[in-house]
Amino acid sequence: MKLLDRLQNRPRIFNLLHRLGLASARSQTSAAERACLCRHVAEAGVAVEIGTFMGVTAAELARSLRSDAVLYCVDPYLDGQAIQAIAMRHLGRKRVLGKVRMIQATAEDALGQLPAQVDFIFVDGDHSFEGLCKDWDVVKKLLRPGGIAAFHDVNPQPGLRVNCEGAIRCFDEVIRHDPGFRLVETCESLQVLVRGSHGS
Ligand SMILES: C[S@@+](CC[C@H](N)C(=O)[O-])C[C@H]1O[C@@H](n2cnc3c(N)ncnc32)[C@H](O)[C@@H]1O
Numbered sequence: 001m002k003l004l005d006r007l008q009n010r011p012r013i014f015n016l017l018h019r020l021g022l023a024s025a026r027s028q029t030s031a032a033e034r035a036c037l038c039r040h041v042a043e044a045g046v047a048v049e050i051g052t053f054m055g056v057t058a059a060e061l062a063r064s065l066r067s068d069a070v071l072y073c074v075d076p077y078l079d080g081q082a083i084q085a086i087a088m089r090h091l092g093r094k095r096v097l098g099k100v101r102m103i104q105a106t107a108e109d110a111l112g113q114l115p116a117q118v119d120f121i122f123v124d125g126d127h128s129f130e131g132l133c134k135d136w137d138v139v140k141k142l143l144r145p146g147g148i149a150a151f152h153d154v155n156p157q158p159g160l161r162v163n164c165e166g167a168i169r170c171f172d173e174v175i176r177h178d179p180g181f182r183l184v185e186t187c188e189s190l191q192v193l194v195r196g197s198h199g200s
Contacts, residue, residue, distance in 0.1 A: 045119055058071060061122065075087075118147065123135050129167070132175075154167050
């Protein structure tokens with residue numbers, strides 16, 4: 001394993017290296033997955049990312065949004081402020097901070113701080129079965145009819161992190177069968193659904 005990969009688990013050191021320009025923000029989303037998300041977010045006026053980490057996908061989503069649109073980035077940053085600092089710096093360097101509102105909370109706890117209806121949600125937070133089920137409840141509360149919900153790490157792929165099994169099971173047993181939503185695209189580990197025009 002390369003030194004920088006190992007240092008990613010030492011957030012304060014990684015933050016220092018990022019500040020000095022010696023390390024880049026990291027993401028587990030692939031370029032193809034980010035391109036897919038950016039196509040689906042393009043028409044949104046209000047978008048949400050659940051689980052922002054270092055802000056790599058958030059920056060691309062924000063850049064794809066209309067100039068008057070807003071991206072809410074929701075993450076509790078339970079491991080301390082260093083990862084959040086990297087995310088803020090990365091979004092600043094990509095010149096998209098003006099379109100982003102950062103909420104430091106779990107998706108469930110952020111509900112009161114989010115608009116009542118949103119156009120797009122990217123779910124990439126807690127990958128346990130219970131965690132994704134909670135985020136699915138948040139999606140159903142917030143997403144407008146016709147809106148897009150995208151879920152990361154729910155379509156098994158070679159090399160997918162082992163701790164995604166709960167999320168895969170929640171998607172297969174619960175989310176996939178909701179009659180109010182329809183699968184519109186699969187890209188690697190990503191599944192993209194549209195909410196029916198009457199909601200569910
Ligand atoms: C896989 S990373 C997200 C990666 C990011 N979406 C990207 O594309 O680079 C998961 C993140 O979810 C956050 N998280 C964990 N539980 C969460 C929850 N209940 N609500 C929101 N975010 C959560 C973690 O703090 C972590 O930063």
